[in-house]
Amino acid sequence: MHTDLVAALDIGGTKIAGALVDGDGSLLVRAQRPTPAREGAEAVMGAVDEVLGELMASPLWGRARSVGIGSAGPVDAAAGTVSPVNVPGWRDFPLVERVHKTAGGLSVALVGDGVAMTAAEHWLGAARGYDNALCLVVSTGVGGGLVLGGTLRPGPSGNAGHIGHISVDLDGDPCPCGARGCVEGIASGPNIARRALENGWRPGPDGDATAAAVAVAARAGDPVA
Ligand SMILES: [Zn+2]
Known part of the structure; x- marks a missing residue:
């Protein structure tokens, strides 16, 4: 049979999403599960297998x-x-090997999510037509990717442009990555709200529902987006 589709997996701290995508970038089939991020390696892989199973x-x-x-x-x-x-x-975690096995031996390509998002923006989105771009995503974390000279540049490890764990405050708060004062610790969705609350911001009495939801999520330590 004609193999004109690609299976896509987006693995995040909040959700695991999958799709079958055609050559125009249309998502023909979608599947999604929450990421059991506080559980062990096999529980997280189980959610990936469920998403793949639905696509398969x-x-x-x-x-x-x-x-x-x-x-x-x-x-x-x-x-x-x-x-x-x-x-x-x-x-x-050997994600490529595990997905290769679950997906019946199909070849598997892996990059950081910021790089994947950048590839999509360059192909079909805001960076279309530009030879040089730094694309950023601000969500549970802060990620990014680079297009230079018209080409996606993931770097040898697949992380180039991932600015979330660059330290911008050497005496700042410790980050789960081991460094201090990372961009992500200051500028991710939940951390913007956390810092605003710590500095005295309160959502107004009839205030903005989104701001209030962000504040509640920040207090609960939950992802905002
Ligand atoms: Zn960090």
Whole structure:
């Protein structure tokens, strides 16, 4: 059969999403599970397998020629492993090998999620037509990726442009990555709200529902987006 589709996996600290995507970037089949981020390695992989299982149950699965993974970082694209800061159960987890096995032997490509997002923005989104771009995502974390000279530049490890764990305050708060004062610790969605609350901001009495929801999520330590 004609293999004109790609299976895509987006692995984040909040959710694991999958899709079968055609050559125009249209998502023909979608699946999603929450990430059991506080559980062990196999529980997280179980959620990945469920997402893949749902895609594989589609009659379109036979048209998939490979699997592309964008994962929360850091990743090691050369080794095929991931160690997402927000998924402590996965440290040097052999994600490529495991997905290859579940997906019936299809080839698997891995990059950091910021790099994957940048590839998409360059192909179909805000960076279309530009030869040089730094694309940023601000969510549970802060990620990014680079297009230089018209080409996506993931770097040898697949993490180039991942600015969330650059230290911008050497005496700042400790970060789960081991450094201090990381961009992500200051500028991710939950941390923007946390810092605002610590500095005396309160959502107004009839205030903005989004701001209030952000504040509640920040207090609970939950991801905002
Ligand atoms: Zn950090």
